[in-house]
Amino acid sequence: MDCLFCAIVAGEIPSRQVYADEAAYAFLDINPWHRGHTVLVPRRHVTDLLELPEGLGELTPAISATGRLLVERLGAQGLNLLSNAGAVAGQEVFHLHVHLIPRYADRPGMAGLMQRETGIDLDEVHRQIVGA
Numbered sequence: 862m863d864c865l866f867c868a869i870v871a872g873e874i875p876s877r878q879v880y881a882d883e884a885a886y887a888f889l890d891i892n893p894w895h896r897g898h899t900v901l902v903p904r905r906h907v908t909d910l911l912e913l914p915e916g917l918g919e920l921t922p923a924i925s926a927t928g929r930l931l932v933e934r935l936g937a938q939g940l941n942l943l944s945n946a947g948a949v950a951g952q953e954v955f956h957l958h959v960h961l962i963p964r965y966a967d968r969p970g971m972a973g974l975m976q977r978e979t980g981i982d983l984d985e986v987h988r989q990i991v992g993a
C-alpha cells in the first residue's frame with residue numbers, strides 16, 4: 862500500500878520523532894501551524910477516525926503523553942487536538958492522525974489557531990523537545 866504515514870512509521874521516510882509506544886508514533890509536522898505542531902498516528906493503517914469503531918481508545922495514552930511532553934518542553938500555555946476525517950474536512954493524508962498543536966499566549970483563541978507562525982526551525986524545536 863502506498864501510504865506516506867505507513868512509510869514514516871516503518872522508518873522508510875525520515876521524521877522527527879516526538880513520542881512512540883506500541884500503538885502510536887508521533888512526529889513533528891513538516892509544515893507547522895505553531896511551534897511543536899505534532900502529528901500522532903496509529904502504527905497500523907486506518908484511514909480516518911470514522912473507520913475506527915473503537916475510537917481513539919488505543920491512542921489515548923500516547924495522545925496524553927505527547928501533549929504533556931510538548932507543553933512542558935516548549936513552555937506552551939495550551940494545546941489543541943484535531944483530527945480531520947475526509948477530504949471535505951481538510952484531510953490530505955489518508956492514514957488516521959491527530960494533530961497536537963501547542964498554543965502560546967501571543968496568538969490566543971480559536972482565531973489564533975489559524976494564524977500560522979512563520980520561520981519555525983524544526984530541528985531546533987525537535988532538540989528542545991527531545992533534550993538533545
Ligand code: AMP
Pocket residue numbers: 865874876888889890891892893900944945951952953954955
Ligand atoms: P491533514 O490535512 O489533516 O491530512 O494533515 C496532514 C499533515 O501531515 C499536514 O499538516 C502536513 O503538513 C503533514 N505532513 C505531510 N507530510 C509530512 C511529512 N513527510 N512529515 C511530517 N508531516 C507531514
